[in-house]
Amino acid sequence: MAMAFKMATEGMRVKQECLSSFMEMKWKKVSRYVVYKIDEQAREVMVDKVGAAGEGYDGLAAALPADDCRYAVFDFDFVSRDNCQKSKIFFITWSPTASRIRSKILYATSKQGLRRLLEGIHYEVQATDPTEMGFDVIQEKAK
Secondary structure, three states, X not given: OHHHHHOOOOOOXXXXXXXXXXXXXXXXXXXXXXXXXXXXXXXXXXXXXXXXXXXXXXXXXXXXXXXXXXXXXXXXXXXXOOOOEEEEEEEEEEOOOOOOHHHHHHHHHHHHHHHHHOOOOOEEEEEOOHHHHOHHHHHHHHO
């Protein structure tokens, strides 16, 4: 499994904490979201922030910087039209227009490696501004 982390992305290692924090969110429900960032010096994907179980979508939106790219996973709990409690996990690629071109390219080329390691994701969202990943967008995709 360690080799998978080293080879997960093109030139980017994925730290073990990335998968661990995702699994804790998915199975143990100890967090609502996880934000990942790329450390260009170390050439690795690492955990940037973890949202507590009680935090909502607004906490995730506030955790994303306005001028730099990030990846995020969000555990969205909702009640379906059939009145059933459900949970869907979203993978969000945050690439704001104010971020550097180099950063946008780096995140775009490294996304698939991280995405493959995080099994159980239901939907993907790519956003360049907050309206493209608004709560209404998440709700609509989940239903």
